[in-house]
Amino acid sequence: MMRAPIPPLPPRVSQYGIDPAYVKTRVSELPGMTSVPLTELFPDLPPVIFPGEEGVAAIRKAAREALARVDMAMIKPEHSVNILASHHGFTLLGGEPYAEMLKTLKDVIEERTGCRNVRLRAGVGLRFRETEEYIKRYGLDEYFGGKAAGVAPVDQGIAIETEIGTLYGIRKVYDADWIVHAHNSDVREVHFHRQVDRAVKPFGMSYARIETRSTYHQNLGPRAANFTARAIFDSPFVQGKFAFASFLTVAPHGIIGVDADNDLYALNERVTLTGCRYYGKMMTLFGEIDECIAALDFPCPVVYVFAAGVIYANFAGANTDLYDLDLPLPAYTWYTEAFYGKGGRPLLDEIPPLNPAIRMCVHNYAWVGYPSAFFSEHIPTVVVGREQADLFNRDPQNLTYMKHAVTAESTTAAMDFAYRVTGTRKVLVFDGAMGGINVSEPLAELLLQKAPAVSERVEDRLLPKWLRQRGIRL
Amino acid sequence: MKVVNLLAVVDPEQCRGCRTCERICPVLAVRVESKKAVVDPARCRGCNNCEQRCPDHAITMVEREEPLWVGVDWNEGDYAAIAELCLKARLNPEQLVCYCTATRAEEVAAAVLQGARSPEEVSLRTGARTGCKVECIQPVLRLLEAAGVRPQPPKDGWQWYGRTVTAWEIPAAVKAKYESRGFYFDEDIKLLDRVVNASLQGRREG
Numbered sequence: 032m033m034r035a036p037i038p039p040l041p042p043r044v045s046q047y048g049i050d051p052a053y054v055k056t057r058v059s060e061l062p063g064m065t066s067v068p069l070t071e072l073f074p075d076l077p078p079v080i081f082p083g084e085e086g087v088a089a090i091r092k093a094a095r096e097a098l099a100r101v102d103m104a105m106i107k108p109e110h111s112v113n114i115l116a117s118h119h120g121f122t123l124l125g126g127e128p129y130a131e132m133l134k135t136l137k138d139v140i141e142e143r144t145g146c147r148n149v150r151l152r153a154g155v156g157l158r159f160r161e162t163e164e165y166i167k168r169y170g171l172d173e174y175f176g177g178k179a180a181g182v183a184p185v186d187q188g189i190a191i192e193t194e195i196g197t198l199y200g201i202r203k204v205y206d207a208d209w210i211v212h213a214h215n216s217d218v219r220e221v222h223f224h225r226q227v228d229r230a231v232k233p234f235g236m237s238y239a240r241i242e243t244r245s246t247y248h249q250n251l252g253p254r255a256a257n258f259t260a261r262a263i264f265d266s267p268f269v270q271g272k273f274a275f276a277s278f279l280t281v282a283p284h285g286i287i288g289v290d291a292d293n294d295l296y297a298l299n300e301r302v303t304l305t306g307c308r309y310y311g312k313m314m315t316l317f318g319e320i321d322e323c324i325a326a327l328d329f330p331c332p333v334v335y336v337f338a339a340g341v342i343y344a345n346f347a348g349a350n351t352d353l354y355d356l357d358l359p360l361p362a363y364t365w366y367t368e369a370f371y372g373k374g375g376r377p378l379l380d381e382i383p384p385l386n387p388a389i390r391m392c393v394h395n396y397a398w399v400g401y402p403s404a405f406f407s408e409h410i411p412t413v414v415v416g417r418e419q420a421d422l423f424n425r426d427p428q429n430l431t432y433m434k435h436a437v438t439a440e441s442t443t444a445a446m447d448f449a450y451r452v453t454g455t456r457k458v459l460v461f462d463g464a465m466g467g468i469n470v471s472e473p474l475a476e477l478l479l480q481k482a483p484a485v486s487e488r489v490e491d492r493l494l495p496k497w498l499r500q501r502g503i504r505l
Numbered sequence: 506m507k508v509v510n511l512l513a514v515v516d517p518e519q520c521r522g523c524r525t526c527e528r529i530c531p532v533l534a535v536r537v538e539s540k541k542a543v544v545d546p547a548r549c550r551g552c553n554n555c556e557q558r559c560p561d562h563a564i565t566m567v568e569r570e571e572p573l574w575v576g577v578d579w580n581e582g583d584y585a586a587i588a589e590l591c592l593k594a595r596l597n598p599e600q601l602v603c604y605c606t607a608t609r610a611e612e613v614a615a616a617v618l619q620g621a622r623s624p625e626e627v628s629l630r631t632g633a634r635t636g637c638k639v640e641c642i643q644p645v646l647r648l649l650e651a652a653g654v655r656p657q658p659p660k661d662g663w664q665w666y667g668r669t670v671t672a673w674e675i676p677a678a679v680k681a682k683y684e685s686r687g688f689y690f691d692e693d694i695k696l697l698d699r700v701v702n703a704s705l706q707g708r709r710e711g
Contacts, residue, residue, distance in 0.1 A: 157637045159557040184639050185529045185554060187663050194679050195670045227687035245643035246669040249602070252693025255672060258683065356687060359696045365604060365640065370700050372599040373609070373707025378700055402604040402636060425568070427552050428605040428636045430508055501687040 033065040036469045039462035040125060043330040047158050047398040053418045054396045056442035058326040058460045059469040067475050068467040069284040069339055072482040073312055079285030081124060082465050087131040090286065094135040094277065097291035098143075101275045106209055108145035112274070113207035116153040117237040120215045120279065121165040122331050124465055128286050130169035132279055133213055137175060140211070151179035152204050154237030157428065158332075158400035159183035188240040191269065193262035199240035200263065205272060212276040212295065216302035218310045219335070221345050221353045222364040223248075224257045226306050227501055230278065230299035234269065235260030253366045254356055264295065278302065282309045283340030284466050300503050307497045311354050312482075312489045313339045318349040319481040322455045323474060324446070325410075326393045328462040332401035333394065333432075336461035339468045343461050347406065350386040354493070356500040362386060368405045375408075385409045390453035393445045394419070394436070399426035407435040411452075413445040414438050506576030507606040507632025511551030511566040515542045519563030526555035526564060528663045531638055532629040550575065550628065552635035575632045579615035588705075590614040594644070594651035595673065597701050602644040605636020613648050623656040624649070624665055643669060672697055 036059035042051035058064070070076050080089040106112060114136050120129030137149045151171055153162035162181035166172050171179045182201045189202040204210070214233060224232050233239075235247050235257065243263065247256045263269055276298055277291040282305060292298040317339075327343060329336040334344035345353060348362040360367045362383045372378045385406075392412040399422055406412065414420050414436050423432045439445035450456065458471035470478065498505060513526075513535070522540030534548035535555055542555070542563070556564040579587055591598040591610045598611035608631050616630045624645045628634040634641050646668040649656055658665055672694045680690040 157639060159554075183558060185558060185663065187528075188666055190666065195675055197667060198669055199666050225687070240666065241639045241642050242666055242669050245640050248640045249643045250647075250669060250671045251675075252672045252689075252697050254687070254689035255675070255693045258675075258688050258690075261683070261688075356689060359689070359692065368604060369601040370597075370703075371601070372597075372703075372705065376706060378597055378599065378703035378706070404607070405604070425511065425566075427511070430510070430605070430636075431607065502685045 033472055033475065035066065036060070036064045037066045037464035037467050039328060039464055039469070040330065042396055045164055045330065045398065046160065047332070047400045048330055048396070049416070049418045049422055053416055057462065058328045058393065058395050058442060058446065058458070059462060059464070061443065061446055063456070063471050064458070064460070064469055065472050065475050066464060066467045066469050067478060072316065072478060073309070073486055075486070076282055076284055076309060077287045079282070079287055081128050081286040087127050090128045090131040090279070090289065091135045093289040094132050095139060097289040098136070098139045098277065101291045102293050103140065103143045103274065105274060106140065106144040106146050108147070110146050110209060111148040111150065111207040112140055112146055112209045112211060113150050113152045113204065114211045114213050115204060115233070115238055116151060116162070116213050117233050118153065118155050118158070118161045118165065119217065119219055121162070121169070122335070123215060123217055123279070123281060124285060126165060126169060129215060129279055130171060132277060132289060133171065134174050136211060136213055136277055149175065149178070150207060151175045153179070153181050154201070154204070154233065155181060155183055156237065156401065159185070161400070184239060184241045184244055191263055191266050193266045195258070195262045198246065198259060198263050199242045200238055201240055204238045208272070209274040210272045211274050214276065215279040215281050216305060217281040217340060218306045219342055221310070221314070222348055222361045225254060225356060226303055226354055226497070227254070228257050228261050228299060229306055230276065230295055230302050231260045231264050232257060233260070234264040239263065248365045253360055253364055280305060281340070283313045303501055303503055304498065307354055308489070308494055310340055311493060311497065312486055313341050314345060314349055314353060315489055315493065316478060316482055316485045317341055317346055319485060320349070320388050320457065320459065320474065320477065322388050322390055322453070323457040323459050324391050324393060324449045324453060324455060325389050326395055326446070326458055326460045327397040328395045328460055329397065331398055333397045333403035333406060334401055336397050337463055338459055338461045346459070347385045347389065347410070350388065351383050352493070354497045363405070390455055391449040393449050395442050395445065399423055399429050402428045404429060404431040404435065407432050412436040413448060415442050415445050416440070506574060507550070507608070507635065509551045509573040509575060509632070510569055511553070512546055512569050513544045513549050513551070513555050513564050514567050515544055516563045516565070517541050519561050521561055523560060525558050525560060528661065529554050529558055531625065531634050531664055533625050533659065548629060550632060550635035552638055554638050575630065577612050577616045577619060577630050579611050582615050582618050586618055587611050587614045590618065590648060590651050592701060594647040595671065595697065595701050596644060596647065597703055599705050599707060600700060603633035603636060603641040606632045608633035610644065610648065613645055617648055617652045617654065622654055625659065647671070
């Protein structure tokens with residue numbers, strides 16, 4: 032008995048996406064679609080606190096409990112505190128859980144320390160006004176008394192002396208006596224960070240200037256890249272300001288708690304374990320898919336649309352083990368993309384191709400603001416609607432995306448085309464469905480059949496190896 | 506080669522002359538004169554940076570009536586010199602340095618050999634660094650440095666601050682300290698070296 036699809040998050044009004052009025056049909060609404068609860072695939076997934084009956088009140092309660100164990104004695108009433116946030120948290124489960132954690136952080140810091148100068152600084156990826164949009168959407172500007180600001184990597188910088196020389200942060204991130212690192216453990220860009228120091232990454236990314244981010248993506252190599260984050264975090268400058276960290280802990284099916292610690296590396300070890308175990312199983316399972324149509328249908332850029340916590344960029348690399356550090360280059364990461372020569376082929380034979388199981392991509396709804404032409408160049412892509420194609424043609428990061436893609440008038444027409452051309456009936460929908468995945472019935476059957484053996488393989492063989500590679504003991 | 510199909514337009518009623526746009530424009534196309542931002546259409550590469558950071562929302566991006574094409578023809582120069590410069594910067598001539606505009610190291614090298622003396626000049630000529638504006642500053646600085654050019658950041662600007670460490674420059678003590686934590690420094694150097702020395706696919710044509 033197949034279940035009804037899970038209604039996906041509605042389209043959002045944003046300068047980075049088309050007007051929601053143009054998103055007339057969601058892929059999950061089409062005939063033949065079903066959903067699979069993730070706990071049916073992996074019964075050992077831990078219980079979630081969100082989504083749940085209590086709503087975001089559960090987040091506030093968990094945050095208060097976690098923060099009760101944190102030392103805030105260093106913060107004096109006359110001090111200033113910057114709570115540091117990042118855009119991605121606002122894309123998780125509608126964004127309210129992350130916003131609620133940020134609000135709770137402010138309340139608890141004020142209650143515990145008497146400090147009234149608590150600000151929010153929200154970093155971004157490559158869409159420089161994205162967190163400005165979220166600050167308005169979730170009422171954070173008002174909640175923080177007008178002291179909430181989006182910050183971008185091109186904003187005024189500050190030099191930070193590190194073990195590997197001078198790196199650069201965003202000045203406004205560090206313009207307080209203390210900083211509080213408010214993040215989440217969703218793995219997201221495993222192709223970049225490889226689950227190495229995941230909890231530290233924003234110090235080299237959303238809190239960092241362009242020089243640092245370019246160091247990460249161009250200077251150090253695919254498995255050394257994330258050291259930029261550790262170098263900055265360990266610097267005397269940042270250590271002199273760091274108070275504590277608070278994370279939404281996330282699994283592929285929802286929020287499983289809030290973790291807070293004065294020791295970021297202790298927190299990092301915990302999120303590394305959950306990241307490798309729960310997301311590792313999901314990615315390994317997706318690697319078992321032999322053929323499919325990938326349907327993008329979520330309000331964020333092409334690479335970041337997700338299904339069961341796995342982003343499209345990682346599904347495009349699911350033909351290799353992204354967690355295995357013995358493999359230097361995933362099928363997609365910026366280093367990999369850089370290493371394609373003018374003939375359109377990798378410069379090294381060892382570079383794996385993009386996941387050949389993806390027979391076609393139906394781009395029903397996804398945003399601009401991330402260079403995505405590599406995907407349309409190497410994966411047959413159908414974009415729904417002229418408006419969406421026009422939006423990509425106007426985005427300086429995607430001027431050649433449509434050079435390689437075709438358009439369809441409607442979602443139905445795009446899917447019919449994909450079915451006819453690929454011959455497969457397996458569809459994986461990247462629409463961020465909460466608690467499960469929306470798929471076509473043949474793919475649901477395949478995933479349910481493969482999941483038990485995948486779970487066993489990860490627990491017995493892969494997880495011990497992944498953790499050993501990261502210096503973490505079970 | 507990049508198509509420039511947008512142009513920044515300033516609303517003088519909204520502009521308060523804060524100079525943010527001037528400080529972040531990667532090609533120095535915006536100047537504040539008499540407390541108002543002024544865009545040079547011939548220089549603007551349509552990157553959206555000013556529009557995205559203007560605190561007063563005084564800048565909009567409009568479609569150009571006639572798109573511009575920017576790029577440097579590496580066939581005009583000595584390709585051996587271009588390749589040599591790339592190798593000195595530890596980049597394969599064909600590797601991408603700008604993901605948004607698909608600009609390869611050889612094109613930036615050609616721009617430098619043809620006289621570009623700063624990241625701003627490289628961006629103006631090639632279009633590199635006018636997509637996301639974030640990820641490609643380091644290879645541009647590495648190529649300039651390999652050519653013996655030591656550019657200074659624009660005065661009072663936030664365009665860029667400096668070249669940073671590369672894989673080959675990580676101190677041995679740092680590598681030893683962190684090698685058990687999942688950082689594969691030496692293995693990545695070997696990988697990068699193989700890329701640097703990999704055979705070219707495209708010869709000299711574009």
